[in-house]
Structures are given as C-alpha cells and as structure tokens.
Amino acid sequence: MILNTDSTKPIYIQIAEWLEVEILNGNFKEDERVYSQYQLADMFTINPATAAKGLNLLAEEHIVYKRRGLGMFVSPNAKQAILTKRRKQILEQMIKELVIEAKRLDVDEAELIEMIKNVRKEGEEEQL
Amino acid sequence: MSVIQCQNVTRSYGKLKAIDNLSFAIEENKLTGLIGRNGAGKTTLLKLLAGYLKPTSGEIEVFSQKPFNNLEGSSKTMFVNDTMTFPDSFTLIDILSEVAPFYANWNSNLAKGLLDYFSINPKQPHSKLSKGSKSTFNSILGIASRCPLTIFDEPTSGMDSAVRKDFYKALLKDYLEYPRSIILSSHLINEVEGILEDILLLNQGVKSLHLPVLELKKFAIGLRGNAQVIQRFVEGKELIYQEEFAKGYLYVVLRSELIQPELKLVRQSGLDVLSISTDDLCIYLTAKSRGGIDYVFKRS
Numbered sequence: 001m002i003l004n005t006d007s008t009k010p011i012y013i014q015i016a017e018w019l020e021v022e023i024l025n026g027n028f029k030e031d032e033r034v035y036s037q038y039q040l041a042d043m044f045t046i047n048p049a050t051a052a053k054g055l056n057l058l059a060e061e062h063i064v065y066k067r068r069g070l071g072m073f074v075s076p077n078a079k080q081a082i083l084t085k086r087r088k089q090i091l092e093q094m095i096k097e098l099v100i101e102a103k104r105l106d107v108d109e110a111e112l113i114e115m116i117k118n119v120r121k122e123g124e125e126e127q128l
Numbered sequence: 129m130s131v132i133q134c135q136n137v138t139r140s141y142g143k144l145k146a147i148d149n150l151s152f153a154i155e156e157n158k159l160t161g162l163i164g165r166n167g168a169g170k171t172t173l174l175k176l177l178a179g180y181l182k183p184t185s186g187e188i189e190v191f192s193q194k195p196f197n198n199l200e201g202s203s204k205t206m207f208v209n210d211t212m213t214f215p216d217s218f219t220l221i222d223i224l225s226e227v228a229p230f231y232a233n234w235n236s237n238l239a240k241g242l243l244d245y246f247s248i249n250p251k252q253p254h255s256k257l258s259k260g261s262k263s264t265f266n267s268i269l270g271i272a273s274r275c276p277l278t279i280f281d282e283p284t285s286g287m288d289s290a291v292r293k294d295f296y297k298a299l300l301k302d303y304l305e306y307p308r309s310i311i312l313s314s315h316l317i318n319e320v321e322g323i324l325e326d327i328l329l330l331n332q333g334v335k336s337l338h339l340p341v342l343e344l345k346k347f348a349i350g351l352r353g354n355a356q357v358i359q360r361f362v363e364g365k366e367l368i369y370q371e372e373f374a375k376g377y378l379y380v381v382l383r384s385e386l387i388q389p390e391l392k393l394v395r396q397s398g399l400d401v402l403s404i405s406t407d408d409l410c411i412y413l414t415a416k417s418r419g420g421i422d423y424v425f426k427r428s
Contacts, residue, residue: 010345011322038304045297047159048304049325053342 011046015054020063020082028074034064036071061085129156131277131309132177137186139172146172148333149186154311154326159303161320161341162313164330165414170313171209173330174281177311178207190277203230208270209281210263214254220265221250224272231273233306239272242298246291259286267295271302279311284319296323317407327406331414341406348409349384349391350402353377357397361390369412381412 019034028034035043040051055072058064063081064072075081102112132154139147146169154160164170175181176188179195179202188195195201214223220243228234243250246264248257257265267283280299284292300323303310314320317327327344329336339347348368351358355378362380369381381404387394395401404412 010342012342041304042301044322045300046322047300047325047341049340050322050342 011044012050012053012057015040015044015046015051016057019054019058020086023063023074023078024082030074030076030078032074033070034072034074130154131156131191133187133189135187137176137183137188139169139176139181140184145333147176147183150330150333150335151186152328152335152338154309154328156309157307158325159300159310159312159323160326160328161317161324162311162328162330163315163317163410164313165315167332168330168414169333170315170330171281172333174207174209174279174311174313177277178202178205178279180207203232204275205277205279206231206270206273206275207279207281208266208283210259210266210285212266212269216253216255219251219253220248220257223254223269224250227269227273231275233274233276235272235274238302239268242268242271246294260288260291263287264291264295267299271299274302274306274308277309277311279313281313282315283312284314284316292319296320299323317410321406327410329410329413336410336413344406344409345403346384348381348404348412349387350379350381350404351387351394351399352379352402353397353399357399361387361394361397361399368409369415381409 019028022028022034034055037048037052037055040046040054041048044051055064059066059072061081062075063078065075066072098112102108107115130153132152134153135151137147137150138145148169150173162170162173172181176183177190177195179190179198182196190201191204193201195205218226224236224239224243228236240250243265246261246268248261248265254262254265263283263286267280270278270280270283284295287295296319299310299312312320312324321327321341324341326338326340328338337344337347351361352373355372355376358378358380362382365382365386367380367382369379371379373379391401
C-alpha cells in the first residue's frame with residue numbers, strides 16, 4: 001500500500017485502517033502477532049511514533065491487545081469489531097452523503113433505492 | 129533528556145536579526161523537521177547548533193555544552209549542508225577513510241554500500257560531482273557518521289525525486305536501527321512530514337510552533353461558506369488565514385480549540401468544516417500578509 005501524504009486523513013489512521021483490512025482479509029489470524037511499530041515504520045517509511053499511534057488506536061478499540069515485551073496481537077473478536085465499527089462509521093457516513101446529494105439532485109427515495117438495487121445487481125452479474 | 133537547549137537566542141547580521149529571541153529544546157533521539165520559508169533563519173539556526181556561529185545573545189547548549197569552538201561537541205555533531213568542501217586531491221573514497229577516525233560510531237560498510245547503491249564512482253574528486261551527486265554524497269556522510277546529533281540542511285536540493293525517496297528511506301532505516309537525534313531542514317514539508325516526529329516551524333527568525341507532527345494535523349480547522357454566517361462564528365477570534373474566494377463567500381482558518389465547542393452548530397449552519405494539511409498550515413502560519421497572493425493582485 002502507498003500512503004497518501006496529501007490526504008487530510010492522518011497517516012496513523014491510514015496505518016490503522018490498513019491493518020484492519022489485513023485482519024479482515026485473514027492475513028493475521030486471532031492471537032497472531034501483528035507488525036511492530038518499527039516494522040511498520042520501515043515498511044511505510046514513517047516515523048515509529050506515528051506507527052505506534054496507529055497501533056494504539058487499534059488497541060483502544062480492542063482490535064489488538066498488548067502483551068508486555070512481546071508486541072501487539074489480534075484480539076479474538078477483532079474481525080467482528082472491525083465490521084461493526086466500519087458499518088457504523090464509514091457506511092453510515094457514506095449513506096448520509098448519498099442522501100444529501102440525492103436531495104440536491106431531486107432524486108426521491110424510491111428512485112435512490114432503485115439505483116442502489118441496480119448497482120448491486122450489476123456487481124453480482126460481474127462476479128458470475 | 130534534552131540534547132539541545134536554546135534560551136532567548138538571537139543572531140544578528142548587522143541590523144537584521146536572522147534569529148530573534150528563540151527558545152526551544154529538542155529531546156534525545158527525536159527526528160525533528162526544521163521547516164520555514166526561504167530566509168526564515170533555518171541555516172543560521174543550524175550553524176549556531178553545529179557551532180559554526182556564535183549567538184549574538186542568549187544561551188545555546190548542545191550535549192550540555194556551548195557548541196561554538198567546541199571540539200568535543202563537534203565530534204558528536206555532524207552538519208551536512210551544500211557548502212561542504214574537501215581538498216581537491218582527495219577522491220571520495222579518501223574522504224570516507226579520512227572522516228572515519230573522527231566519528232566514534234562511523235559505519236564504513238554503510239557508507240560504501242550507499243555510495244554503490246547510488247552509483248557514485250568513489251574514485252573521483254568531490255569537486256567534480258554534479259550538484260545532485262554532491263548532495264547525495266554529503267548525505268551519505270551524514271548517515272554513515274551515526275553522530276549523536278546529525279543535522280541535515282536542505283539535504284535533498286539537487287537530488288532527483290527517485291534519489292530523494294531513497295535518501296529518506298535510507299535515513300529512516302538507519303535511524304530505526306541506530307536511534308539518534310536528527311534535525312532535517314526543508315521548505316518542502318510534504319516530502320519529510322511522514323518520517324518526522326516533531327516539527328519546528330520558523331518564521332522570520334521567530335518560532336511559529338514546535339509540536340509533534342501528529343498534533344499539527346489537529347492544530348487548525350478551516351471553515352468555508354457564507355461570509356455573514358462565518359463572521360458570526362469567528363468574531364473576536366484570531367484567524368490564521370482568511371480568503372474571500374468568491375463574492376460573499378469566505379474561507380477562514382483558525383486554531384481548532386477556538387471553534388471546537390461550536391463545531392456542531394457550525395455544521396448545522398451549512399458551513400463546510402475542513403481539515404488543514406500540514407503543508408497548508410505552515411504556509412498560512414508563515415504568510416507575510418493574511419490575504420495570500422490574491423491580496424497583491426487586488427491592490428495593483
């Protein structure tokens with residue numbers, strides 16, 4: 001992954017989100033050790049303090065847990081925690097923006113739902 | 129522990145105060161970025177820290193000693209800038225072997241490895257190098273010296289963008305392996321922001337701010353929208369920047385803490401709330417007039 005340094009999204013959040021995707025994709029299993037702050041610093045060419053803040057963010061959200069002297073490990077219910085959080089934060093935010101934009105463009109509720117259904121259908125067809 | 133302590137330091141050239149009553153401290157093993165515009169006093173400050181210049185007034189301590197004319201200090205300090213000169217009869221490889229005994233932690237393999245990686249022929253004299261290769265070679269000296277205090281003054285000027293990226297990677301990798309105090313000056317904050325822990329922003333010889341990069345991201349907030357609505361919220365508050373980007377529409381930047389409690393109300397009033405990139409924040413904080421370049425064109 002390449003970090004987007006122009007983005008207004010802080011780098012430590014980008015690091016945390018990248019680790020979340022790694023966990024969701026199963027690249028780290030439950031109770032498996034994740035990258036250390038120094039490994040992350042090296043991988044992404046970032047300051048180790050920034051990497052540590054990304055890891056601490058995940059620890060605060062109980063997605064990883066700390067074992068003294070050993071590093072950070074994936075929590076047993078990490079996947080579920082990430083899914084719940086992302087549904088709540090990201091999806092809800094996107095839907096909010098979608099609703100505002102639809103209103104601006106005079107798209108009514110039925111039409112909007114129809115559009116979502118169509119996109120979902122197209123997505124399913126592509127997968128076939 | 130503080131590696132550097134500056135207390136009310138001033139350095140004048142004639143009437144001009146290049147550094148003006150500056151106080152700050154830098155902790156051990158931090159990677160600090162010294163950011164500022166052309167002529168902000170970056171090089172003067174670094175020369176003061178490296179002991180090349182004596183302050184006009186005020187106290188500087190590096191490793192608890194005054195750096196000026198201090199041999200012990202200079203063996204612990206490496207100052208990389210583009211005016212480094214070496215005898216013409218020396219090839220690069222000669223320079224590396226002559227420099228080695230002076231620095232206790234010198235890593236000769238690293239120096240040679242980097243020289244090889246950047247495809248610089250070690251058998252040529254320093255003066256024959258192109259501008260970019262000179263910067264690269266000087267920076268290699270800086271990294272390989274592994275000095276407890278390593279100072280880079282605009283190290284990447286003249287380097288092409290591939291070399292720049294590799295230089296920052298090399299610097300960070302060696303810093304992770306062998307932590308030490310590093311100061312990196314640059315006017316291109318975008319380039320260095322990621323690897324820094326702290327930022328010291330200089331503006332016309334005065335400290336604008338000295339903060340962890342992570343806090344800088346949250347330091348200021350932008351509001352954009354109807355001028356009257358904005359005025360209502362920011363009246364009496366100090367603005368970092370303001371711009372009328374269209375008739376009746378304002379864009380203002382202010383410290384986050386000044387507006388944080390009212391943020392929900394601000395959003396409900398239909399104003400856009402924007403986060404400010406570190407780069408933009410530094411530009412706003414060091415702008416000579418609060419209206420930006422547009423102001424010049426409006427007057428003329």
